[in-house]
Amino acid sequence: MANVELKRPPGAGGLYLKAAIGMTPLAGNRKKELPDTVFSLAPKAVDVDKLSGFCRVTEHTLTGTLPPVYFNVLAFPLHMALLTSNGFPFPVIGLVHVQNKIEQSRPADVSEEIGLQVSATNLRPHAKGRQFDVITEARVGDELVSKATSTYLRIGGGGDKSLADDKSAGVDYSTLPQVSEWRLAGDLGRRYASVSGDRNPIHMHDLTAKAFGFPKAIAHGMWTKARALAAIDNKLPDAFTADAAFKRPILLPSKVTFGVAERADGLDFTVRNAKKGTPHLDGSIVNG
Amino acid sequence: MPAKAPRPVWVIGGNRIPFVRSNGPYSHASNQDMFTAAVDGLADRYGLAGEPVGDFAGGAVLKFARELNLSREVVLGSKLAPETPAFDVGQACGTGLEAAILIANKIALGQIDSGIAGGTDTTSDAPIELNEDLRQTLMDVNRIKDPKKQAFTLLKKFRPGMVKPEIPVNREARTGLSMGEHTAITAKEWNITREDQDQLTFESHQKLAAAWDSGWQDDLVSPYLGVEVDGNLRADTSMEKLAKLKPVFGGKDGTMTAANSTPLSDGASAVLLGTEEWAKERGLTPRARFVDAETAAIDYIVKQEGLLLAPVYAVPRMLERNGLKLQDFDFYEIHEAFAAQTLATLKAWEDPAFCKSRLGLAKPLGSIDRSKLNVKGGSLAAAHPFAATGGRIVANLAKLLEEKGSGRGLISICAAGGQGVVAILER
Structure with missing residues (x-):
């Protein structure tokens, strides 16, 4: 090694x-x-x-x-x-x-x-x-x-x-109650790039994103996960596992909804397109 | 329904983040960030994570319009259970202590068994507003329905000077004088010397430094953003160093300097109050009883009272109600907004003519044993993030009384607008 x-x-x-x-x-x-x-x-x-x-x-x-x-x-x-x-x-x-x-x-x-x-x-x-x-x-x-x-x-x-993917297994994230609506600005990719260092062209401008096959600039997946974890910050214990699957990219600007439901040992959450309900991110917290 | 007797209220403990000077290590922290950090530290210390408390009162002197529900937002972002109700309090520098009074009263009346009171202030992340003329113009334009007329009116009314933003200033709305300028008048009226002011300042730093060195602050403060000790503390200052500073208020011959006045600063604090039963159920040891409080206001405009001398009026009223003399205390926690205001307060209580004509007392309240004043340092050393000072002082005094075993302490805090908030703690 x-x-x-x-x-x-x-x-x-x-x-x-x-x-x-x-x-x-x-x-x-x-x-x-x-x-x-x-x-x-x-x-x-x-x-x-x-x-x-x-x-x-x-x-x-x-x-x-x-x-x-x-x-x-x-x-x-x-x-x-x-x-x-x-x-x-x-x-x-x-x-x-x-x-x-x-x-x-x-x-x-x-x-x-x-x-x-x-x-x-x-x-x-x-x-x-x-x-x-x-x-x-x-x-x-x-x-x-x-x-x-x-x-x-x-x-x-x-x-x-x-x-x-085995569709029959696990949580049906589409049924989580949608509790918040987030309006994501067109410059979100640039703003997250400036604080994370991740200046991947697909996040920066519509033109640079188009060069890589996206119709518009897309939000960073890790921004979406960080924003979701911020929304449930007060529910996180000291030790936990936070898993998230990135589904469809968020084309900016966008309006998305945040869904969440508590379980005995943690919670499930999802970020979805506000209009279509299609998933951007499905995630779960397991305490301990 | 039979009337219920008020219940004893206990200060169980407190927590604050180290206070620092403006535009220093907390430059990018908001009121909400700092207050949440102070409350999380309190939750850690007293096992409140996930626990609802009866009520939460807090505030900030300088806050943004978007922070209208600041205290509730702090609860929601903190380790406390989201089922904790919260409300905002605003009484200038009296905010923190007034919040504690409100929570204590609710507990005394049996409405709640526990509560948290606190405050936060930042002068680094201060609300800069749109120019007032521009704001009014935009509001007027917004009221016009026709978009063409809207644009025309905006162009007609707009002046280049309107781009200058409104920066919050530490100035009394009705006199146009800053708090320092007001206190310079008080200092002159009461003949408060430069040397006396510097001496109080020097002692404040010495006592706070000793409190930090001995570990006394360890269960009162939790570190924040890598800061572990109050940033304004100058343990190595001396009377010689203090004497060299130029006056900042009161003109060339002024006696007030940047050292014997509190600096603009950032910080937050919170105190936990409750009944003895509530504390014991959780294995917590209450520190001191929150016995009584009084708020006074004076006419500093037409009657030309000293702007920051309202506590001089509040204290005798509270003493009389409790059958106490000014000398019946083991500790005096008098907020040092300025050394001159602290010393003028003490002098006013000693002055027979003032006590007779202004306070209507046959005899002056008399002097206090100065060795009992701000024994762990005061705001001159710790600094004074406006709404956070009350929580710092209540937690300090409760700990002093617990250590002593039994005794009584007086809190006195002056506030803008000619107001004073005072309280008694006992054990």
Whole structure:
């Protein structure tokens, strides 16, 4: 196993340049397997100004506790370094973020130094192509406070149609009571980009989104998850698992509804298109 | 229906975030952010997570129009159960203490068994408003139905000067004088010397520094955004250093400086009140009883009373009702908005002529034992995020009385608009 430690987060602009090069034949040879490299950032204090910007855009209260999705923001340069590393099996542009699961063991305070490790694992077939997981581990000292598993899909070869979603199983998110309506502004992608560093062109402008096959700029999936977790912030215990499946992209601007229902051991939530009721995100919290 | 006797009300404890100077570490924190952090710390300390309390009262002096339901929004974003009702209180710098009085009264009357009172203020994230002329023009234009006429009227009425925003100022609406300017008049009237003001300031810093050093603040404050100690505290200040500062109010010969006046600051505080039974059911030890309170207001305009001297009037009324003398207290928590206002308050109670002509008393209230005044430091050292000061003082005094075992404490807080809020705690 190889280790790469980033001394400081690289600028996202350069990373997307690298990502763009990755779409061309200049990318070099792509390997068949995921790299076993672990990308890490040494323990570092959280910048309160940046955190407050994230809290504003995702509507979290700035209590000094790091929002669950914030580790993803802190680790974003590592995600990009991993996904654009030489020989990575897939070009980063074109990967679809289909699932994000956060397992938090305790809340971290802004005064704590957070160390981060990112790696890729579990390359496997999906009904529409192949999928793999990006694991993000956040530690205070040696203590693992948050582990996130982001699943990415590369549409295309290597698919296995027998793996199509089993519609009969699990929660029917469409039946959750819709309790709030959120009006998402046309510049939401740019606003979240400025606080998360994720300047993927599909979120920035209609024109750049069109270049990648979207009719309009789309909201970041992790914004949607962060906003949903902010809405149920006072229901989250110290330790929990927050799983979310990203369904259809939110085309900006948009009006969406937020649905939620409590269970004995947590709750289920969903973000849906206000007009059509089609799902953007289905998620669940499991306490403990 | 038989009348019910009032029940004893206890201060169970309090929590605040460290207070810091304006435009410092809390620059990007809103009133709601800070208040929620203070309440979450209180919930952690007293096991209130997921628990409803009877009522929640709080406020902020400087707040946005969108914060009209600030206290309720704080509850909904906090660890408290969302079934906790909440309401906003506004009485300038008296807000925090007045909120505690309202909660205490509800508990005393048997309407609730527990409640939280507090306050928050930020001068860093202050509401800057649209220019008043522009706002009125836009409202007028909005009332016109024809869109063409609307545009025409807007163009006709618009003046370039209208883009200048309204920035909130610390100024009395009816006199146009700032609070410092008002207090400079009081300082002159009562001959409060620069040296006395600096001495009070120096002692305030020394006492607060000692309270932090000895760990006394540990169960009263929870860190926020990486800040662990009050940012305004200057443990190393000296009379020499204080003497070097130039006056900021009262002109060239003024006695008031940036040190012996409280700075603009950011912070939040909350106190938990309840009956003894409610506390015991939860394994909590109440600290001190909230015995009585009084609010006074004075005519600082035509009668030219000192703007911040209303507590001078409130205290004798409360003493008389309780059959007490000014000297019957073990602790005095007098809010130090300015050293001059604190010292003028004490001098007024000592002055036979003032007590007779203004307070209608045959004898002056007399002097207090100064060693019992603000023994863990006051607002000059801790700073004064307006609505957060009441909660800081109530929690401080309750802890002092619990430590002493038995005794009595007086709280006195002056507020804008010529008002004063005072209270008695006992154990």
